[in-house]
Amino acid sequence: MFILKRQDVEISSIQHPKREQQIPILTYQGQTFRLISVFAANQAEEARAFWRDLTDNRGKACVLLEEPDRYSVWGKIRLDQLAAEASSDVKIVPLTQACLLLLQAVYIDVEDLLGNRQAGLFQKDLSDVFRQWHFPSADGAEAVKNLLTMDPLTSLQIPLWEEHHLITLLQELHRLGKEYFGNTHFAQGVNDTLQDMQPAERSQFLEWLNQSPLGKLWR
Template sequence: MFILKRQDVDIRTMHHPRKDQQIPILSYQGQTFRLLSVFTAAQEDDARALWRDLTDNRGKACVLLEEPERFSIWGKIRLEQADHDTGGDTGTPPAASVFITACLLMLQVLYMDVEDLLGGKQARQFEGDIAKVFTAWKFPQVATPDAVKKLLTIDPLAMSQLPPWQDHHLHRLLEEMHRMGKDYFGNANFADRALEALEDLSSNEQAQFRTWLQQSPAGKIWV
């Protein structure tokens, strides 16, 4: 529908009527859009491909927003729709539970390796670093240090409820985990160990997740 620059639009946040969180709203020429997906600057081709698929093949009214550090896709809504929406924080369903579980398993192994190999001080720094990622990219249900600690320590297979993260949250998490792993360990050897955590899943679930990883630009850096 539109390819826009940051100066072309107004972006603000509004409080979700049923959840304790803010949701971003983009306004352009009297039309209103909600965030659907976020890509890094290096993922321009993927962002444009998804935007074209949504607009040309699925008939969605979408904006592709170009910024220096990222690309984002926004879907058109009516404000009253946003006010009464009971879905996820961007109007998109959560990712498949097996994908959320798998990413949490990888995150926990990375955290445990930092603690075991580098010590408690570095583990606490890791907690702070991943909390900044959650805040910067508006991950639902991780607004407090206790919530972050829970995700780092409680087996996701035993969680009564997984966080309602969407695919774009998982893509961001995979990218940031890989970047942080290289920062902490100085190489990418941590990746194989993190992927070993997937052995807690069934064979079918492992196959589903690995296929998803291979199809995702953020996932390809892991396999």
């Protein structure tokens, strides 16, 4: 739809209707957009590919915001729709559980195949990702350790992440895995990794995954 610069738009936030969180909102020419995903400054190609896939292949009305230190993709939404979408915890919880299972599977592979030292470095890199992209409930080494060891399917303390957090997590997890292993074999067999989930919730996650460019990374 549009590629914009920071001076072209106004960015504000509104209160999440059910959580103590702020939802970022971009305004351009009277239209409102909600944050979908964030990319680092050196990920221009990935950001543009993600934006083009949403606009050209999925028919989404999206803007790509280019800033000196990052790129971000925003999807058009009416503010009266936002409360309904933002409160859809029934949808987001299974997606978060699945993402945590994938995260833990990659971490276990790092620990088993590369050793404790590399596992420690992986935790540090993961902490940096959570800090850089402002993930709720992931601040500090203990919080990260908890995310890597908790049982996402039974825990009552699933982090309250939005969809854009999950997209960013899977993007960054794939990048880290490729750096540590030197290949992308770790990203195969997603269905097997999620075998302990309820079939309906597993199918929901796989459908969500395959409807985005993430489906080309995780399979």
